[in-house]
Amino acid sequence: MTPSLARIKRGVREAIHSCGGVDGAGATAGRKRSVAGDWNNLNHDAFPPIDCAIALDEVCIAQGKKASILSALSAELGHVCIRLPDVGHGEDGLSLALIDASAEFGDIAAEVREATRDGVIESHERNAIVRQIDETIEALARLRAVANGGK
Missing domain, CATH: 1.10.260 (434 Repressor (Amino-terminal Domain))
Structure with a gap:
């Protein structure tokens, strides 16, 4: 395989x-x-x-x-699968989507800090960083969908 x-x-x-x-x-x-x-x-x-x-x-x-x-x-295929939100939330939905996306950047920073603590980035640590980046991309796509009114 x-x-x-x-x-x-x-x-x-x-x-x-x-x-x-x-x-x-x-x-x-x-x-x-x-x-x-x-x-x-x-x-x-x-x-x-x-x-x-x-x-x-x-x-x-x-x-x-x-x-x-x-x-x-x-x-x-080099893409990320993103579940789009229900955008019928109004301005509160936009604020929540922004908060969620911003929090994801903190998660990336935490993974990078942990991975670089010993000066060597292991394969599983790289995978964890990439997973956090993917989650951030998903959160940003949800933010974009809410900002565009679902378009």
């Missing part, structure tokens, strides 16, 4: 976990447990088809989590 597919497989595994494991994922996607087990197996090249991936990601979204499969696919 290529490194790219392995990263996507991790997104699939995260979605399966959100569904309660292979039993829940199989039931959610309308497939047998063994099929969902193949999707979950890092050593198996099976991936859920689009309709099943959407069903699995819908469970993640319903739990307030990110759409892990869509996010993994987006990342492989």
